Amino acid sequence: LVLPSLVVCPKSVMDNWRVEAERFCPGLRVRLWRGEDAAALESARAESDIIVLNYAQLRSLNPAVAQCRWHVAILDEAQYIKNPDSQTAQVARTLEAEHRLALTGTPIENRLLDLWSILAFAMPGVLGNRAHFARRFNQEDDPFARRRLASRVRPFLLRRTKGQVATDLPDRVEEDLVCEMEGEQKTLYRAEFKRAQQMLLSVQTQQELNEQRFNFLTSLLRLRQICCHPALVNGDLEKAESAKVNALLDLLEPLMDEGHKVLVFSQFVTMLEILRDLVKQRDWPHFYLAGDTENRGELVAEFQNAKGAAVFLISLKAGGFGLNLTAASYVVLFDPWWNPAVEIQAIDRTHRIGQT
Numbered sequence: 372l373v374l375p376s377l378v379v380c381p382k383s384v385m386d387n388w389r390v391e392a393e394r395f396c397p398g399l400r401v402r403l404w405r406g407e408d409a410a411a412l413e414s415a416r417a418e419s420d421i422i423v424l425n426y427a428q429l430r431s432l433n434p435a436v437a438q439c440r441w442h443v444a445i446l447d448e449a450q451y452i453k454n455p456d457s458q459t460a461q462v463a464r465t466l467e468a469e470h471r472l473a474l475t476g477t478p479i480e481n482r483l484l485d486l487w488s489i490l491a492f493a494m495p496g497v498l499g500n501r502a503h504f505a506r507r508f509n510q511e512d513d514p515f516a517r518r519r520l521a522s523r524v525r526p527f528l529l530r531r532t533k534g535q536v537a538t539d540l541p542d543r544v545e546e547d548l549v550c551e552m553e554g555e556q557k558t559l560y561r562a563e564f565k566r567a568q569q570m571l572l573s574v575q576t577q578q579e580l581n582e583q584r585f586n587f588l589t590s591l592l593r594l595r596q597i598c599c600h601p602a603l604v605n606g607d608l609e610k611a612e613s614a615k616v617n618a619l620l621d622l623l624e625p626l627m628d629e630g631h632k633v634l635v636f637s638q639f640v641t642m643l644e645i646l647r648d649l650v651k652q653r654d655w656p657h658f659y660l661a662g663d664t665e666n667r668g669e670l671v672a673e674f675q676n677a678k679g680a681a682v683f684l685i686s687l688k689a690g691g692f693g694l695n696l697t698a699a700s701y702v703v704l705f706d707p708w709w710n711p712a713v714e715i716q717a718i719d720r721t722h723r724i725g726q727t
Contacts, residue, residue: 374440375416377466380447383660384427386668386694392421395715397639404428409435426451426459430506433645437465437692444468448692449475452492453485455501463492476692477712486524494527537724548622550614552598559604560597563590599706609645619703620649627655627680628716636717637706639688646705650682662684667694674698691717 378388385403394402402419415422416439430438441649444466446452453458479485487504490497498504498520508520533540535708552560567590574580596603600613619635626633638645640661650657658674658681660667667690674683675698683699687689691713699721708714 373443374469375419375439376421376443376445377439377468378421378423378435378445379426379449379463380423381451381693382427383667383690384447385423385425386671387693387695388421388423390668390672399406404677412439413438417431420583425527426697427606429462430458433462433465437467439467441466441468443470443472445472445474446454447474449473449492450480450485452478453488453554455484455488455491460488460492466492466494476716480710480712482599483520490524490527497527500522512528533723534556540724540726541612541721543718543722548618550618550664552614553578553612554610555608556597556601556613559601559608560594563593563597565602566590567594577709598640599639600645602645603639605643616646616649617703619646619705620653620702621656623650624653625654626701629678629681631701632674632681632683633701633703634675634683634685634699634717634721635703635705636687636710640686640707643684643686646684656681658683660684660690664689664690671696685716685717685720687713690719690720694720695725696720697723697727700726 380388389401389403392399402422403413404415404422407415412422412432412435424432424436446463452463460493471493473489475489480487482513484501484504487498487501495529497644508516508517508523526605539653558610562714567587570583570586570590574583593604599615601608601611623633635643635646637646643659643661646655647659656677658670660670660683663671671694674681674696676699683696687708702718704714704717
């Protein structure tokens with residue numbers, strides 16, 4: 372008796388697994404879990420070869436899902452379990468499977484412990500427990516620690532780069548557009564900058580610095596938001612000018628005239644809503660994907676198959692990975708993310724196999 376397999380992935384990627392399974396293995400019975408209760412899991416297992424869950428469903432189905440045996444348990448975008456103390460990582464480690472596979476483009480996103488957490492699922496014990504890992508592999512003053520770690524994990528890593536498998540993929544060309552703030556936006560930015568500067572200069576001790584840390588991070592966030600659009604920090608300023616928005620519209624106009632498809636990413640959903648209104652005013656074909664978008668698979672297919680120009684406005688967190696959007700030839704990162712790996716993931720929605 373062949374057991375069914377389990378795939379756990381972000382919500383935005385669930386439809387992708389069904390589409391790719393139909394493409395490569397049309398005989399496989401793929402079941403996308405749609406929020407049924409745990410009691411339905413056993414009957415679903417009997418009628419499916421692959422059951423696809425998202426990470427939130429994995430948590431909600433525990434402990435029922437952990438009590439099932441699976442042929443293969445696959446974690447897609449496995450950086451979701453990078454924090455070993457998170458509930459998601461703890462549930463993933465309890466899965467009973469004959470084989471385990473972790474798929475990720477960013478096995479180390481913040482710290483070396485990310486890698487330990489992923490391998491604690493895929494190859495339990497290969498890096499020892501956390502204390503052993505910290506002593507043997509995570510010592511900055513030990514010049515050989517990273518080399519020992521690399522040699523230990525190498526037999527269990529299958530690394531595929533685009534350069535190896537997509538030799539005809541066109542080179543990625545990057546350009547930074549510098550925008551100069553003016554008027555109300557510039558005044559608001561200077562006021563927030565001055566307030567944060569005065570707060571920082573008033574700090575006298577390390578303890579005071581620790582106490583004010585959250586306020587400093589909040590100020591940095593507000594400065595980033597003002598750079599995007601003043602309305603992000605003051606809803607009454609929706610009509611205010613934004614240098615970034617003007618630059619984006621100037622960039623999009625010739626691309627729309629030439630019939631290109633463009634992805635526009637932002638970490639702020641409010642910013643995407645402002646951009647959507649402006650795109651609507653210009654009658655440009657557009658698509659929108661944020662955390663609350665339900666019909667993601669249909670939306671992606673519609674964008675891929677649409678004729679002519681289109682703008683796809685995407686939340687960086689909700690759609691920055693897992694989607695195939697090779698119909699687009701331009702990507703705009705409207706506001707930079709603190710981790711460049713996340714930006715590269717977003718760009719790779721279109722710069723991947725299938726892009727011509």
